[in-house]
Amino acid sequence: xxxxxxxxxxxxxxxxxxxxxxxxxxxxxxxxxxxxxxxxxxxxxxxxxxxxxxxxxxxxxxxxxxxxxxxxxxxxxxxxxxxxxxxxxxxxxxxxxxxxxxxxxxxxxxxxxxxxxxxxxxxxxxxxxxxxxxxxxxxxxxxxxxx
Numbered sequence: 001x002x003x004x005x006x007x008x009x010x011x012x013x014x015x016x017x018x019x020x021x022x023x024x025x026x027x028x029x030x031x032x033x034x035x036x037x038x039x040x041x042x043x044x045x046x047x048x049x050x051x052x053x054x055x056x057x058x059x060x061x062x063x064x065x066x067x068x069x070x071x072x073x074x075x076x077x078x079x080x081x082x083x084x085x086x087x088x089x090x091x092x093x094x095x096x097x098x099x100x101x102x103x104x105x106x107x108x109x110x111x112x113x114x115x116x117x118x119x120x121x122x123x124x125x126x127x128x129x130x131x132x133x134x135x136x137x138x139x140x141x142x143x144x145x146x147x
Contacts, residue, residue, distance in 0.1 A: 013058060027090060064091055064095050
C-alpha cells in the first residue's frame with residue numbers, strides 16, 4: 001500500500017472516530033469547534049504536523065480522573081508526536097465544557113419551582129396561601145404573596 005493511500009485511510013478513520021467519545025478524535029473535534037481552528041492550526045498548537053493528527057485522533061481517549069491519566073497522556077503524546085502539556089490542556093478543557101453542557105438543570109429547578117416543591121413536601125409544611133406558610137401575612141385580610 002502506498003503512503004498516500006495509507007494517509008487517506010487514516011484520515012477517513014480519524015474523521016469517523018470523531019463521532020465516538022471512545023477516541024481522542026472526539027475531543028480534538030470539539031476543541032476545534034470551540035476555538036474555530038482548522039486542522040493546521042490545531043497541529044501548530046499541539047506542536048506537530050497535520051499528518052500526525054490522525055495517529056493522535058485514533059488513540060483511545062484517556063479518562064482525566066483515572067490514576068494512570070498522566071501515564072496514558074505521555075504514551076499517546078509520544079506515539080503521535082504531540083506536546084503532552086498541550087494535549088492535557090485540550091482534554092481537560094473539552095471535559096470541562098462537556099460537563100458544563102451536561103449540567104443543565106430541568107426547567108422547574110431553574111425557576112425555583114422545584115425548590116418550593118421540595119420545601120412544601122416536608123412533613124407538616126404549609127402550602128402557599130395556607131396559614132403558617134411564609135407567604136401568608138399575619139395581617140387579617142391581606143392577600144398572600146405569590147411565589
